[in-house]
Amino acid sequence: xxxxxxxxxxVALVLMAVVxxxxxxxxxxxxxxxxxxxxxxxxxxxxxxxxxxxxxQYYWTQAYEFTTYNNSYIDAMDIAYFxxxxxxxxxxxxxxxxxxxxxxxxxxxxxxxNQLEFIIFQSCEVIPSVPDVSxxxxxxxxxxxPFQGLHQAIGYRTLSYSGNGISxxxxxxxKAGQAMWQAWFAAVNDERSWWAGADYPGMAxxxxxxxxxxxxxxxxxxxxxxxxxxLRTYYQY
Numbered sequence: 001x002x003x004x005x006x007x008x009x010x011v012a013l014v015l016m017a018v019v020x021x022x023x024x025x026x027x028x029x030x031x032x033x034x035x036x037x038x039x040x041x042x043x044x045x046x047x048x049x050x051x052x053x054x055x056x057q058y059y060w061t062q063a064y065e066f067t068t069y070n071n072s073y074i075d076a077m078d079i080a081y082f083x084x085x086x087x088x089x090x091x092x093x094x095x096x097x098x099x100x101x102x103x104x105x106x107x108x109x110x111x112x113x114n115q116l117e118f119i120i121f122q123s124c125e126v127i128p129s130v131p132d133v134s135x136x137x138x139x140x141x142x143x144x145x146p147f148q149g150l151h152q153a154i155g156y157r158t159l160s161y162s163g164n165g166i167s168x169x170x171x172x173x174x175k176a177g178q179a180m181w182q183a184w185f186a187a188v189n190d191e192r193s194w195w196a197g198a199d200y201p202g203m204a205x206x207x208x209x210x211x212x213x214x215x216x217x218x219x220x221x222x223x224x225x226x227x228x229x230x231l232r233t234y235y236q237y
Contacts, residue, residue, distance in 0.1 A: 027078030204236045206233065
């Protein structure tokens with residue numbers, strides 16, 4: 001009896017190892033970050049995304065969450081979602097933040113060297129692309145730049161409009177297993193309104209590491225190498 005139990009245990013352990021190896025990676029940790037003491041629409045935008053998941057963080061923004069202490073905040077998550085005011089490679093922290101009240105993404109620090117795979121900015125112009133700046137890649141990759149294991153940075157290349165159904169739509173798509181940036185573009189397009197203007201609610205864009213184009217929350221590739229300078233962009237126009 002003891003011998004048979006021992007054999008059964010060894011078989012079970014072998015089978016368990018095979019199953020674990022076969023399972024894809026999954027982005028389980030989700031965090032939301034809201035322009036500090038800003039408009040209610042920003043709070044709604046973030047919550048309407050993270051409500052689809054067992055989220056671990058939901059904070060007013062502070063610069064240190066993206067910079068000096070990012071390993072305890074955005075980079076402790078697999079997916080980070082921000083909503084608030086922004087600009088060209090710039091994230092506004094809000095009037096309720098300690099100084100500084102904004103972060104230039106170019107010099108924010110290393111993202112993805114700890115945990116972060118995907119970051120989404122529901123904010124104006126944070127991710128300029130080919131029609132906007134000639135050196136769009138230089139803000140993201142290389143020594144001292146954010147792409148240090150990060151897979152995708154998703155958002156807008158133009159001015160954008162908040163307080164609509166995009167984050168709810170996007171969260172639903174991501175939970176259903178759709179690819180990360182493609183789901184964002186689709187959610188933005190679902191709000192497109194020729195009555196409000198062809199550019200409403202903004203033109204989406206993404207910067208990503210080539211080969212990770214079809215990452216989903218449930219299945220994604222290995223982290224890119226540190227200090228690489230190889231990026232790809234997709235954008236709406």
